[in-house]
Amino acid sequence: MTAVAPVAAPATASSSGNPHFLRRLLRRPIAVACCAYLVLLIGVAVVAPIAMPSVSTQDAGNLFAANQLPSWSHLLGTDTLGRDVLSRLLVGDRVTLIGVAEALVVVLVLGVPFGLLAGYVGGWTDRVVIWLADLTYSLPAVVIIIVVLSVFPSSMLAAMITLGVLAAPDIMRVVRSATLPIREELYVKAAEASGLSRAYILTRHILPRIAGVVIVQASLLAAVALGVQSGLAFLNLLVAAPAPSWGGMVAEGTTVLLLHPWLIIPPGVAIAVTMLALSLLGDSVRDAAVESWSAPAGAKRTAAKRAPATLAPASTKTDIPNDPRLLSVQHLSVSFPGQDGYLRVVDDVTFTVAAGEIVGIVGESGCGKSVTTAAIIGLLPGKGRIDDGSIWFGGSDIARASEADLRNVRGRRIAFVSQEPTAGLDPSYRVGAQIEEAVRQLQHLSRPAARARTLELLRDMHFADPAAVAQRYPHELSGGMAQRVAIARALAGEPELLIADEPTTALDVTVQAEILDLIRELQLTRQMAVLIVTHDWGVVADLCDRVVVMYAGQVVEQADVQPIFDAPLHPYTEALLASNPHFAPEAITLPTIPGTVPPPGSWPAGCRFSARCRYAVTACAERAVAIEAPNQAHETRCIRYAELVKQ
Amino acid sequence: MTVPLLFVVSALTFVLVSLQPGNAAQEILGTTASPQAYAALERDLGLNRPLYEQYWSWLGHAVRGDLGQSIFTNQPVAEAIGQRLPVTLSLLIGTLFVSVVIGIGFGVFSALRGGAAGRAADALALIGFSLPAFWVGAELIVIFAVWQHWFPATGYVAITASPAGWLRSLVLPVAALSLYGIAAIAKQTREAMLDVLASEYIRMARANGLSSRAIVFRHALRNASIRVVTVIGLVAVGLLGGTVLAENVFALPGLGSLMVNAGTQHDLPVVAGLVVCFTVVVVAIILLVDLAYLWLNPRVRLR
Numbered sequence: 001m002t003a004v005a006p007v008a009a010p011a012t013a014s015s016s017g018n019p020h021f022l023r024r025l026l027r028r029p030i031a032v033a034c035c036a037y038l039v040l041l042i043g044v045a046v047v048a049p050i051a052m053p054s055v056s057t058q059d060a061g062n063l064f065a066a067n068q069l070p071s072w073s074h075l076l077g078t079d080t081l082g083r084d085v086l087s088r089l090l091v092g093d094r095v096t097l098i099g100v101a102e103a104l105v106v107v108l109v110l111g112v113p114f115g116l117l118a119g120y121v122g123g124w125t126d127r128v129v130i131w132l133a134d135l136t137y138s139l140p141a142v143v144i145i146i147v148v149l150s151v152f153p154s155s156m157l158a159a160m161i162t163l164g165v166l167a168a169p170d171i172m173r174v175v176r177s178a179t180l181p182i183r184e185e186l187y188v189k190a191a192e193a194s195g196l197s198r199a200y201i202l203t204r205h206i207l208p209r210i211a212g213v214v215i216v217q218a219s220l221l222a223a224v225a226l227g228v229q230s231g232l233a234f235l236n237l238l239v240a241a242p243a244p245s246w247g248g249m250v251a252e253g254t255t256v257l258l259l260h261p262w263l264i265i266p267p268g269v270a271i272a273v274t275m276l277a278l279s280l281l282g283d284s285v286r287d288a289a290v291e292s293w294s295a296p297a298g299a300k301r302t303a304a305k306r307a308p309a310t311l312a313p314a315s316t317k318t319d320i321p322n323d324p325r326l327l328s329v330q331h332l333s334v335s336f337p338g339q340d341g342y343l344r345v346v347d348d349v350t351f352t353v354a355a356g357e358i359v360g361i362v363g364e365s366g367c368g369k370s371v372t373t374a375a376i377i378g379l380l381p382g383k384g385r386i387d388d389g390s391i392w393f394g395g396s397d398i399a400r401a402s403e404a405d406l407r408n409v410r411g412r413r414i415a416f417v418s419q420e421p422t423a424g425l426d427p428s429y430r431v432g433a434q435i436e437e438a439v440r441q442l443q444h445l446s447r448p449a450a451r452a453r454t455l456e457l458l459r460d461m462h463f464a465d466p467a468a469v470a471q472r473y474p475h476e477l478s479g480g481m482a483q484r485v486a487i488a489r490a491l492a493g494e495p496e497l498l499i500a501d502e503p504t505t506a507l508d509v510t511v512q513a514e515i516l517d518l519i520r521e522l523q524l525t526r527q528m529a530v531l532i533v534t535h536d537w538g539v540v541a542d543l544c545d546r547v548v549v550m551y552a553g554q555v556v557e558q559a560d561v562q563p564i565f566d567a568p569l570h571p572y573t574e575a576l577l578a579s580n581p582h583f584a585p586e587a588i589t590l591p592t593i594p595g596t597v598p599p600p601g602s603w604p605a606g607c608r609f610s611a612r613c614r615y616a617v618t619a620c621a622e623r624a625v626a627i628e629a630p631n632q633a634h635e636t637r638c639i640r641y642a643e644l645v646k647q
Numbered sequence: 648m649t650v651p652l653l654f655v656v657s658a659l660t661f662v663l664v665s666l667q668p669g670n671a672a673q674e675i676l677g678t679t680a681s682p683q684a685y686a687a688l689e690r691d692l693g694l695n696r697p698l699y700e701q702y703w704s705w706l707g708h709a710v711r712g713d714l715g716q717s718i719f720t721n722q723p724v725a726e727a728i729g730q731r732l733p734v735t736l737s738l739l740i741g742t743l744f745v746s747v748v749i750g751i752g753f754g755v756f757s758a759l760r761g762g763a764a765g766r767a768a769d770a771l772a773l774i775g776f777s778l779p780a781f782w783v784g785a786e787l788i789v790i791f792a793v794w795q796h797w798f799p800a801t802g803y804v805a806i807t808a809s810p811a812g813w814l815r816s817l818v819l820p821v822a823a824l825s826l827y828g829i830a831a832i833a834k835q836t837r838e839a840m841l842d843v844l845a846s847e848y849i850r851m852a853r854a855n856g857l858s859s860r861a862i863v864f865r866h867a868l869r870n871a872s873i874r875v876v877t878v879i880g881l882v883a884v885g886l887l888g889g890t891v892l893a894e895n896v897f898a899l900p901g902l903g904s905l906m907v908n909a910g911t912q913h914d915l916p917v918v919a920g921l922v923v924c925f926t927v928v929v930v931a932i933i934l935l936v937d938l939a940y941l942w943l944n945p946r947v948r949l950r
Binding site: 137138141142143146147148150223231234235237250254257261264268271273275279280377381407409410412415416424425426427428437441442475486490 | 652656660663773774776777778779780781782785786788789793800846847848850851852853854855856857858859861865866869870873881884885887888889891892895896906907909910911913918921922925926928929930933943944945946
């Protein structure tokens with residue numbers, strides 16, 4: 001798949017501990033708000049018990065003013081004993097935060113060093129950490145803390161240390177997995193080679209890199225600790241009355257729920273808002289860290305969407321073909337979202353496939369071959385869209401078809417085989433079941449009939465024992481077997497056109513020949529057209545009737561196979577052929593094409609190949625080159641093709 | 648791993664409880680009794696024996712299913728657990744059921760819709776993580792039991808006594824506890840679904856004309872569920888702590904409220920029995936998760 005993220009910038013390995021990271025974090029209003037709130041809480045925790053020393057020992061307030069709703073004299077009302085709810089809430093903040101801090105310190109002191117060691121040193125340290133992490137998953141934390149509290153009654157320190165110990169293996173595991181890839185990086189290897197001590201490398205090189213991960217985990221753990229602390233306080237296991245704590249205040253409120261339901265709202269909201277702030281802070285840190293690890297990934301995760309609305313109703317360039325061709329791609333242009341708006345990836349591509357014909361699309365990686373085929377079946381990855389042009393198939397323009405209409409084309413009339421046969425099959429089902437599913441859906445057969453048809457299809461793929469193959473899972477098949485299964489499934493709907501996107505690229509050479517033979521045989525027996533994407537001229541020579549050469553999103557040459565091999569009319573085709581091992585004379589260093597394909601967005605105004613072309617003249621780079629057809633059914637996009645022929 | 652785990656956990660419980668200042672004899676007799684009375688009661692309860700002896704004799708009985716008896720009520724511990732286990736299991740299973748159904752449903756919906764539904768899923772996850780269950784429980788009592796008399800505020804009705812009453816007594820506690828599970832499961836389902844929907848085999852299934860329903864449910868959800876099952880296990884283990892709180896809020900006579908009482912009273916046989924019982928429940932959960940994982944993932948099955 002060359003189509004994914006044509007403009008994906010290389011992931012910048014910038015540290016999450018560097019100033020850019022902090023700046024990026026502070027640019028997020030939510031992160032700033034959360035930090036401000038937490039700082040405020042800490043301030044209150046320090047100041048409130050000093051400013052209101054009597055609150056934590058106050059058994060009762062003004063009993064004549066008990067159970068009041070909020071008023072100017074008591075902003076959050078008063079409790080059953082007439083005490084001011086707001087001051088109890090503020091004073092109770094301290095014990096809550098201390099509990100969270102105690103757990104957090106234990107978690108970090110235990111978790112980070114051991115996680116670092118496990119990831120960096122590996123070996124038995126690593127195994128012990130993993131074993132501990134597995135063990136703590138099987139311990140009911142709250143139950144154990146209650147046991148501890150029965151030994152150390154009302155000892156919040158004991159409870160929170162226990163929580164910290166139980167939660168530490170979790171962070172050990174996270175730190176370990178964050179450390180593993182860093183250990184392999186060049187600069188760490190270099191630091192090791194230059195004789196720096198392990199402790200120095202760990203603290204100066206690795207720790208800053210995993211700071212983001214640690215902060216995320218710490219804020220999530222702080223939220224958990226807050227939940228546990230307030231829950232235990234709610235059970236009256238932590239804080240002895242009359243000292244206030246948020247959980248304890250909820251507990252006091254629940255004893256008078258019928259009488260005074262307001263009482264549980266202030267402490268509950270305080271707990272919830274604080275947990276929310278901690279979770280949000282964790283999310284923001286993670287987002288900011290992810291942003292620094294990778295360029296904005298466009299729309300990797302949004303489902304492929306066609307945008308028929310953005311497509312002109314029927315562009316003037318499009319001639320409605322009345323020829324007998326099965327597939328006619330006319331002036332097709334496709335673009336993908338880049339950093340600054342959409343980027344053209346396929347540009348004004350026109351070609352046809354006749355019924356029963358085998359057409360090859362060749363070109364280097366990144367020329368738009370795979371995107372073109374994906375556009376035909378309406379499955380552009382990410383937020384790719386068809387900007388212009390039409391795709392005529394069986395009398396209708398499927399570039400403008402609705403998703404529902406496309407579904408009637410896919411599988412039933414156009415089938416698709418990809419270059420990753422194993423990844424293209426669902427790992428959870430036996431391959432027979434997957435073919436059968438396609439047969440049943442596409443041909444509306446009964447279950448027994450579909451099963452028989454499945455075995456028949458597998459036999460057509462030259463499997464000696466179709467029933468045994470049907471029982472296997474995709475991961476139990478070799479690449480070549482998986483590709484034959486994928487072809488069997490593609491043929492379930494008796495399609496008129498099979499699109500094969502580099503079907504042999506991932507396979508061994510011997511297996512490649514098998515698959516190509518199979519495709520040719522199927523094409524002959526079924527009178528099916530095949531559109532095959534490849535960068536292997538051997539495939540073209542073996543299989544194809546006609547060939548379309550693509551370069552930098554454009555068709556640069558197309559013709560029947562023989563004329564292309566005999567007398568290519570485009571320097572790119574000539575260079576590609578010359579660099580092909582199948583046709584190069586032996587004992588000669590294989591010529592390569594200097595330079596690389598210009599990526600989308602940096603296509604030159606003139607001939608896109610001119611920078612790498614040995615025949616290029618100044619005129620080549622001056623303006624866009626149009627397609628010309630010097631011979632019947634032989635097109636080229638070169639202003640000097642006539643001279644090329646003479647040479 | 649199960650047997651050594653139970654062994655370690657119960658031994659640890661004994662050691663921990665023995666560390667406590669004061670013992671059950673003092674709890675029973677208070678601070679005013681004579682030293683002779685303490686000594687007599689300690690002898691009766693076997694508290695004067697060395698700890699390893701106490702543990703050894705407990706273990707000898709425990710493997711035969713005899714967990715001893717409560718120091719305070721003289722009720723056999725196994726019987727007390729047997730009486731209360733259905734309450735906690737009802738709560739646990741009910742909460743898991745609701746969390747899984749709503750969590751997966753919401754996760755799939757938001758993964759397919761994206762946009763606003765995706766943001767709603769994120770917001771729901773945050774809210775579910777942030778609201779403490781014991782407080783939500785109290786608020787639910789205020790709204791649905793005090794203001795509207797739809798459900799009983801507290802108490803438990805055995806399913807054998809009245810299935811409808813059992814259901815009604817569970818609605819509020821299950822609702823309070825489910826919030827967290829729904830949030831965790833919905834978030835994981837959504838992320839797993841998005842990853843699977845972007846995979847090559849889903850693209851190929853689409854390219855070869857499978858219906859959307861088959862793609863979403865047969866292929867995407869099936870593969871996403873491998874990751875969701877792991878989270879369901881974690882949620883289930885976490886819920887054990889939640890049931891302790893919920894049983895307290897809703898006055899349900901389950902294992903959690905027994906635990907809190909026994910813990911504050913230093914009732915060692917009950918505490919030890921309960922710890923073993925909770926650990927067995929956790930081990931059962933982990934076993935079920937592992938089995939589900941094997942069933943869902945043929946690649947693991949064969950190794």
